[in-house]
Structures are given as structure tokens and as C-alpha cells.
Amino acid sequence: DSGVTQTPKHLITATGQRVTLRCSPRSGDLSVYWYQQSLDQGLQFLIQYYNGEERAKGNILERFSAQQFPDLHSELNLSSLELGDSALYFCASSVGGVLTGELFFGEGSRLTVL
């Protein structure tokens, strides 16, 4: 158990819909990262927050947004969903930035868009 909690574990929705994925980082970790994992693209970095502020941005679509709340939990919002958004979405956390230590990953949220 990494200490990172993600909900929901599974989500099935239709194209055009909007979903919110939630992540609770390990106790004491200030950084939260979101990754998308699909069969053909591997693990793609989406975005990172550090202590409530956006820190780094990767290949995140404009239809996607995220935030980190004062209690350090984070949410990833996916809107106008397309079939190609079906993937595993992982949240990871670390004490500081990635250069100061390893990332601890949650077990992921599997999104299926029909």
C-alpha cells in the first residue's frame, strides 16, 4: 500500500460527459502528480501541483483540468469526453518535487468512455 488513495477505481461513462477523479496523497506529501496510462502511449505526465500551486504541465488536454485543495487532495476533471480518453489515470505524490525523492503511485482510476 503506497498510501495514495484514488477514487473511483472504475468509471464508465459516455462520450461528451464530464467526470472528476479524486486523489488523496500520502500524509505529509506536498506534491501531487497526474498521469494517464493507455496501451499505446504508456505513462504520460499530465500535471503536477505543489502545495496548492500548479508546478509543471505535461501533455494535458485543454478539456482536462486539475486542482489541489488546501487539504492537499487533488482532483482531475475530464470534460467533453471522447473514446480516446479511455485509460488508467494515476495519481502520485511525493514530499517535495521529483528530484527530492521517489513518487508514490495510487492504484489508479480506470476510465471507460463508451
Added chain:
Amino acid sequence: GESVGLHLPTLSVQEGDNSIINCAYSNSASDYFIWYKQESGKGPQFIIDIRSNMDKRQGQRVTVLLNKTVKHLSLQIAATQPGDSAVYFCAENKIQPNSGGGADGLTFGKGTHLIIQP
């Protein structure tokens, strides 16, 4: 395209043999590399890391080698066990576009599936 990639998508080894998983990277500015293991149905799990000022680092049954000249990273697993069966990812830190200077997004390769033969 991917700046971090793996030479082989699948590696099959006999139980008890040593496994070597390779990874090529293209960003010479990266200064931190990590190997992760992902078992079926789980999130990636940290195995070992290495900074660019080192060329070798050892852990328990694992060794990571870094060759900056040819931008190559490898993970060696000694005496491979059935529990080592997983997908292995190398990752590098990389300045992300539109990051405002932030460098904390890891870039992962696509992974090598290690299969253990009995």
C-alpha cells in the same frame, strides 16, 4: 516522439537467471533517472534511482547502470524470481513545456514486460 524508450517490449528469462532491461534516453540535460515496476492491476512502484553524477547504483538484487556517453540506462535483476514478473519502466526528469520552468514531471518510457519462465 518519446525521449525515453525501451529496446524490447517483452523480455523472457528463466527463473534464477539474471535479467537485464535496457532503456535509451535522448535528453542529455536530464539529471535524474528512476526505474519503476508495475504489477498487473497496480500502480507503478519505485525500484531504484540514480543521479547523473553516478554511473552505477546497487540495491537489493537490483543494479542500475547509467552510461551518459551513449545515453543508456539499464536495470539488472539478479536471480530473477516469479515475483519479478511485471512491466518495468525507466523514467527521467525532464523540463516540461509550458511548465514555467518547473522540472518535476517525470517522462516514462513505454515499458518492458518481464516474463519469468519456470
